[in-house]
Amino acid sequence: QTILILNGPNLNLLGAREPDIYGAQTLQDVEAACAALAGELSLTVDFRQSNDEGELVTWIQQARNSAAGIIINPAAYTHTSVAILDALNMYDGAVIEVHISNIHKREAFRHHSYVSARADGVIAGCGTNGYLLALRQMAHRLG
Numbered sequence: 001q002t003i004l005i006l007n008g009p010n011l012n013l014l015g016a017r018e019p020d021i022y023g024a025q026t027l028q029d030v031e032a033a034c035a036a037l038a039g040e041l042s043l044t045v046d047f048r049q050s051n052d053e054g055e056l057v058t059w060i061q062q063a064r065n066s067a068a069g070i071i072i073n074p075a076a077y078t079h080t081s082v083a084i085l086d087a088l089n090m091y092d093g094a095v096i097e098v099h100i101s102n103i104h105k106r107e108a109f110r111h112h113s114y115v116s117a118r119a120d121g122v123i124a125g126c127g128t129n130g131y132l133l134a135l136r137q138m139a140h141r142l143g
């Protein structure tokens, strides 16, 4: 079964981007770790990043026919995007929201997530290990 892992804006610069908050791992490192764990869990990952809200919406729409679950770090769109929430509301599979940092410990504008209204689970503040925790939860849910 395929799990779509979606990453929103500025996560392409992970590793270089505010490393005190987001850590030293690059997005390529995260992708490699997810692919390795997926292998152990007998899952396949389709790992993507976009800085474009519309592209993320299109990928979520397409996942209705191809993915057993979606792990999403919507990045800044977490706090702004009704369009991403609406797309996820049309999706029938499991959805897990991941944030590298603990958004609740940060500025007030990061405390609200539109995506959490749809997410089956939310992981925040576990660093990039949050993606691996989310994958394990997906495997658990899919039995």
Ligand code: DQA
Residues within 6 Å of the ligand: 009, 010, 011, 073, 074, 075, 076, 077, 078, 098, 099, 100, 101, 102, 103, 110
């Ligand atoms: C983030 C938290 C968001 O508030 C921020 O805009 C990001 C990354 C995280 O992974 O901690 O870009 O989603």
